[in-house]
Amino acid sequence: MIAALELGLIYGLMALGVYLTFRILDFPDLTVDGSFTTGGAVAAILIVGGTNPLLATLAAIAAGLAAGAITGVLHTKGNINPLLAGILTQIALYSINLRIMGAANLSLLREDTLLTPLRDGGLMGGAVSVTIFAAVALVFKLVLDWFLHTDLGLALQATGDNEEMIRSFGVSTDRMKVLGLALSNGLVALCGALIAQYQGFADIGMGIGLIVAGLASVIIGQAVFGTRTIVIATLAVVLGSVLYREVIQVALMVGLEPNDMKLVSAVLVVLALVLPQWGGFRWLNNRLGLRRSHTAGTRAKVDA
Template sequence: MIAALELGLIYGLMALGVYLTFRILDFPDLTVDGSFTTGAAVAAMLVVGGTNPLLATLAAIAAGLAAGAVTGVLHTKGKINPLLAGILTQIALYSINLRIMGAANLSLLREDTLLTPLRDGGLMGTAVAVVIFAVVALVFKLLLDWFLHTDLGLALQATGDNEEMIRSFGVNTDRTKVLGLALSNALVALCGALIAQYQGFADIGMGIGLIVAGLASVIIGQAIFGTRTIVIATLAVVLGSVVYRVVIQLALTIGLDPNDMKLISAVLVVIALVLPQWGLFKGLGARLGLRRTHVGAKAKVDA
């Protein structure tokens, strides 16, 4: 269960990136599956080549920025549908990632990474590691909170809420879209780099279907913890990632086939989408029932 908490907190960075595009920018970005692997590939290749792990991780972030910017340019300048723009970048990244790694899989087991001190100290799989990963997730959550409350961040939110209105105020929405997509995929690539160092390898298929996990984290977290403010919404996203990984771990513990994890992820997303609607219907039914009772009582009084 500790491992699920660790993974949930690391994947929380990816979930924040998905939140930035799907919730803030209202852009269905499918670049995620590719940029996640790009971050892992760049970090792994540089670490194997002897680069400082911190610099390798920063390079992975830069690669994610570039990937997101490409999707943004395809959409804004090429006038390509958002879904198609993300798919095109994702497909292109598959070949690029193979070029970066030079193989389908790259091992980091004998290399020094950002997590080597934790492993050497016997802290992996302990509460200390969970706290460290929680601090990392919290730092990036707070940075995102701060950014979204700046003038540029508010313009980004306005672009997602009402693009035509904010454009009438002189905001270049093409620029805000490219920026939002770049920042989102930078967070996703950072997550990929950390996961590669956590697992001890980078694999060409490690990002396949990741967008479902990201959506599950965002939807589950916000369904449980709410979205009243940006600060609460981003915290809910990170906690949703943890809940998602814990549920996956429990599913494996009770004996479900690991090959069914994608199916379980899809089912979780469906449940998270449907349950709030049922809650709304129940609340509406309760209000209608109360209204009927009130009307009936009034009729009796009038009689």
């Protein structure tokens, strides 16, 4: 279960990227499956070549930024449908990733990575590693919270909410879309780089179906923990990623095979979409919301 918690926290970075496009920008971006692998491939080939792991990870982020920007340009300048633009970039990245790695699989087991100190110290799979991964996820969550409250971030949100309105104020919605897609895929590529170093290899198929996991994390997290503010929504996304990985781990423990995990992911997304529409779930969520409001009001009176 500790391993699932670690993975959930790392994949929380990817979930934040998916949240940025699907929830903030209202853009169904399918580039994720390709940019995740790109991040892992770039980091792996540079580490094998002797590059410092931190620099290799930063290069992976840059590659993800470029991949997202390409999808944005295809959509905004090429007038290509958002879904098709993401698919085209994803397909192109498959061949590009093979070119980067030079093979379908690249091992990092004998290389120094960002996680080597933790492994050498016997700290993986314990409280220390979980704390470090949680701190990393929290830092990026807070940075995203801060960014979305800046003028640029507010313009990005407005682009997703009402494109025509924000354009009337002189904001270039095309630039906002390219920026949002770039930042999203930068986070996804960072996650891919960390996962490659965590599992000890980069594989050409490591990103297949990842968009479903990202959507599951976003939908489950926000269905359970709420979306009242940006701060709560981003926290819900990270917690949703952890919850998703824990459910997957439980499914494996009860006897399901790894090949069944895509089916489990699809079922989780369906449940997360359907359950909030049921009367009992809405009643419970409303009761919890009222209780939180009552508690906050009581604390405010006490503080006053």
